[in-house]
Amino acid sequence: MPRNEIPVFTFPERHIGPDDRERLQMLQRVGFDSLGALIDAAVPPVIRTHALLSLPDARSESDALAELRRMAESNHQHVQMIGLGYYDTITPPVLRRNMLESPAWYTSYTPYQPEISQGRLEALLTFQTVVADLTGLPVAGASLLDEATAVVEAILLMRRASKGQRADAVVLDTECLPQTVAVVTGRAAAMGIEVIYADICAGLPDRDYFGVVIQNPGASGVVRDIRAACAAAQARGALVTVATDLLAATLFAPPGDLGADVAVGSAQRFGVPLFFGGPHAGFIAVREGLERLLPGRLVGVSRDRDGAAAYRLALQTREQHIRRDKATSNVCTAQALLANVAAMYAVYHGPDGLAAIATRVHGHAAAIAAGLAATGIGIVHADYFDTIVARVGHSAKKVVARAAADGINLRRVDAAHVGISCDETTTADIVARVLRAFGAQPAPSSPAPIPARLARTSTFLLHKTFHQYHSETSMLRYLRALSDKDLALDRTMIPLGSCTMKLNAAVEMEPISWPGFAGIHPFAPPEQTRGYRELITDLQNWLAEITGYDHVSLQPNAGSQGELAGLLAIRGYHASRGEPQRDICLIPQSAHGTNAASAVLAGMRVVVVATAPSGSIDIGDLTANLTAHAGRVAAIMVTYPSTHGVYETDVRQICDKVHRAGGQVYIDGANLNALVGLARPGDFGGDVSHLNLHKTFCIPHGGGGPGVGPVAVRAHLAPFLPGDPLDGAAKSPPVSAANHGSAGILPITWAYIALMGPDGLRAATENAVLSANYLARQLDPYYPVLYTGPGGLVAHECILDLRAITRATGVTAEDVAKRLIDYGFHAPTLSFPVNGTLMVEPTESENLAELDRFVDAMIAISAEIDQISSGRYELERSPLRQAPHTAEQVCADQWELPYSRRTAAYPSGAQGDKYWPPVRRIDGVYGDRNLACSCPAPEDFAADIPPNRDEVLV
Incomplete structure (x- = not known):
């Protein structure tokens, strides 16, 4: 082909899977001669708008990236020492490249199908272990949204745990972060909860309340011994939540050791960028007895059909889409990707590495405090971790301005006080520049001891996972091994209804x-x-x-x-x-x-x-x-x-x-x-x-x-x-x-x-509707489509009704979902919104070959169902009920099932580049009855760890 005849594809053509030829084939199968005719028939005229969206024309990829780079460069990247729950951090490049920027991690779905989610579930279990160990509490969830909303979730948990025996009021520490106070105030008002503000170290209010929230370290940086406050609140029948800092908890006594019932916070400073406020993984951990009241997702350890350990989301019946108005939380999307980054940050550094980072952060704060003190500038609190507040008369505005002129952001607390927060990126040079903004010079410094009453004495992160991946080679391979256990959009279509899983283009992710x-x-x-x-x-x-x-x-x-x-x-x-x-x-x-x-x-x-x-x-x-x-x-x-x-x-x-x-x-x-x-x-x-x-x-x-x-x-x-x-x-x-x-x-x-531009956006919608109707038309003879609109058409998704099949054969929608794994597919949405159904959404991004591969797999499974109804296979020993099949099972010396190993592993329509699930079907009931939500106890592997932890580090 001559060079000037080489087709130039636009981004919408790259994003939308079917090309013109494929669209024509799909339209013919659905019964329309044009995409416009299908849309006119499917979308009610009463809602249609025929005017083109008033949006800028579509840009090329290079033009869009150039504009985004211009905007990024319009943001001035100062040294960020504002604090208040947000700290600069170093994302290890091995994590940035192989997790944060890897489609194997960012395109995967919520692990509701656990057999094909073992890698991300293991990472989230590691996150839960990090949070539980560092907070000193036995059970942690798989992440919330941010620290402020995590405090709200903790308040609602304490309220539920009180069983209505206390007044509908909660005490909020005056050291709580200002954004936390703002969020709690609004959410509490909506729920009819009275908020009482108090300096908890000066004593608790003499009245009834169901809970107390304490910030430690506080917004001013102060670290306090809160044992007495916790005990006093609990003596009154209230529960105590402590909003804390995971890095500080490597050096200072954690909430659990101080008597807290609940701990919350943000895992942001564990390798997750500032991101102008998010996304960051919030966390929550609780004492024994409160675990079944936890909001959000909770990863637990169960077992598969062969008795092997397997991970799954535990206690799913608590979740909002199941309990609806009786749910304990409305959290749906959490921050799983960022929680995984934080978990792997802890794995990469290990307990000693984290403690070393914390010691360096604390040392830099102490060096600033020493330099200010040598100049006669007072510090508000003697006990602190990373943040100090300096008394500067009425010159706070000038000090902050001088620092900003030198490229450093400090926090103006009020006219007379300036806050300085150190972090992992703080250096000796930055310390000197901060001191210059105050008119001070570095002073001779020595290690800043932590008072015994505040110091951590309990151990943490003893599991071998935190001791064997400290080199980049080992971490790289660990991340690859985890992602290989999973089925994400980078490997196959994910035909989930209600939760759209379409192309997340690399050009969109890059900035x-x-x-x-x-x-x-x-x-x-x-x-x-x-x-x-x-x-x-x-x-x-x-x-x-x-x-x-x-x-x-x-x-x-x-x-x-x-x-x-x-x-x-x-x-x-x-x-x-x-x-x-x-x-x-x-x-x-x-x-x-x-x-x-x-x-x-x-x-x-x-x-x-x-x-x-x-x-x-x-x-x-x-x-x-x-x-x-x-x-x-x-x-x-x-x-x-x-x-x-x-x-x-x-x-x-x-x-x-x-x-x-x-x-x-x-x-x-x-x-x-x-x-x-x-x-x-x-x-x-x-x-x-x-x-x-x-x-x-x-x-x-x-x-x-x-x-x-x-x-x-x-x-x-x-x-x-x-x-x-x-x-x-x-x-x-x-x-x-x-x-x-x-x-x-x-x-x-x-x-x-x-x-995409206005034309591309509309084309994406039209093609999503076409793809859904194509699948509905192809599969309806085998799995009736439950609901349709005028002309038998659906919108962008369809519900396949398996209830009659279940009544006739015993084969369930879950059986079909698990068998699809053997065909190399993620299952559609299972039993939502109607029990006993599968909800399918193909999206506009999948081409005709992938749509047909899914159709072929579903038709082949229908034939397997027919073999059960004809008596060829007993249900319990059929490929559907035994699915999914692992490589270990298929390669075992003994094979006693009534179908071949090839039928098990390479059924009709299965792709050549075989995906092997790491576990067989998981027993969810067992996992809920025997709740285990963190890495195994140290005694389970104590022989693997040398007596001196330093010997483990690379």
Whole structure:
């Protein structure tokens, strides 16, 4: 082909899987002669918009990267010594390249199918062990969202544990971080919890409360012996939560040793960049007896069919999508990828390496304190870890300005005090420059001893995992070994309904680790963050245009938090109009799984609206509920298209009915990828929506997070959007610790929208609808599609109904899910939203060959089901019930099953580059009954570790 005839592919053509020829084949199978005709038939005219989105034209990859680099360079990268829970850190390059930037880690899904998730589950179990060991408490969860919201989760846990025997009040330490105070204040008000502020070292209030929250080290840097305060609170029947610092806990007595019931905090300084506030892994750990009250995900150890140890998410029946309005938390997306980075940071450095880093940090703080003292500048607290507060008369503003002129950010506490926080990146030169800003010089220093009453005496991180991967070679191979156990998007299609798993392009991912985005403190002065603010403004404007709303907040750092922010905005709006009694939230059975839990946390009462036989909202039941709760309806939460996978034709009628009843319409944006460019929620009746940037807009799932859940509103709700956590005059409370939430991954979505342009975004939606209808049409003869819209069409996903198959043969949806592993596929969503079904979403990114490979696998499994119904195989000894099959099983000397080893491992349609699951089917019940949530006890491997820990280090 002559050079000038070589085709030049645009980014949308790279992103969208099927090409023109494949699209034509798919359309013919679905029964349409053009993509436009299919969309006209599938998408109700009542919601359609035919105008092109008013967005910039699509950019080339090089142009988009150049613009992002310009914005990154517009952020001034100072030495960040502001502290307040955010610290610069060094991400070991082996972790950055082979985990944070590796699609084997960032494209994997939440490990609900544990047999194909053993690598990331092992990493999360390691995270739990790090948190449990360093906090001195026996059980830790697999990560929360950030420190402030982790404190909220701890408060709700203490409240549940009190069983209503104490007053509905909690005591908050005056040393708590300011952003924590702001988030807790707003969330507590919504839940009817009174917050009492107190200096816990001066004594606890003489009244009833169910819990106490203590920050140690405190916001001022002070480290305190809180044993007496913990004991005093517990003597009154209250529980105690300590917000702590994992690095400090390597040197100072941890919360568990001081008497805490719960410990929370952020694992950010364990190798996770500042990211302008996020994403960062929050954590929570508890004493024995509280583990079944933990919010979020909990990795446990169970066993597989052969009795081998295997990891899984434990106690899943606690989770929000199962318990709905009875859930203990609405956390869905967590921060799994960042938790894994923090875990591997601890593995790479080991206990002695972490302690050495902490000692160096503490030593630099002590050197600054010594230099200031030698100049006559007083220090507020004598006991500290990394942060000191200096008394500077009334010259705080001048000192901070001098430091900034030298490229260092300090914290102006008030007119007379300046805070200085040291971290892993602090050097002797930085210490000298800080002292110069105060007019001081380095003083002769000596090791700063930690008082015995404050020092840690308990051991930590004794498991062999923390002692054998200190060289880059060993760590590289360990990360590869873990990722090889998993099935992620880099190896196969992940056809999950409700949780979109589509291409996360490398060009979109590349900028997040650039220093201009990764190294910025969330509380840096505005003049230093112009690039971030430009990017955020672009995204706010673009998302407002895409959704048809007037204003967008990017603060919520998960879809569930976006739901909460939207509902809190509705609550604030009704209160401002003198209608605080409006507390009923109508939630259709077809709504997204987190909706009910979010409504409860917003202080609302849930009333369920029934589903019509078509899968749509039952209008009659909606009308009856509006009448029954007249004057009390705050909102309805509508997932559109519904979680049943259909475009509901009467959505405008539903919105109008609720508006006439005085309520607001919340349209869950989880399925916005079926609307972009075709319809806008703000145009067809929505007052507020949250958007899942990790679904529609290409932020990857990362094995369970990170995510971003912006909230978009009409103008009348804009005053009630989340406020800045550091703005004491903000009208509405924040929902995240940082004003812009997980800002560090916003370049991904910016790049996606810029690269796709208005035409590409609409084409992505159209192709997602085509792919879903293609699969539905191909599979319906074998697995009936449960719900369809007009003409038998679905939206971007479809539900395959296996209930009749189960009744006839005993084969369950779970059996099919596990057998798909042998064919090299991640299973669709299992038994949600309807028990006994599989929900399939192919996305626009998969080409026809991959779609057909999935179809072939499902048809082959149908034939295997027929072999059971015909009596060829007994169910319990069939390939479906025995699945998945491991290499060890297939290679064993003995084979007693009634089918061949080849049928087990290489069934019809299986790909040549075989994926081998590391374990067989896991016994979930056993794992819940025998809860084990950390690495084995030291005595299980004590012989492997030399008596002198120093001998282990490389």
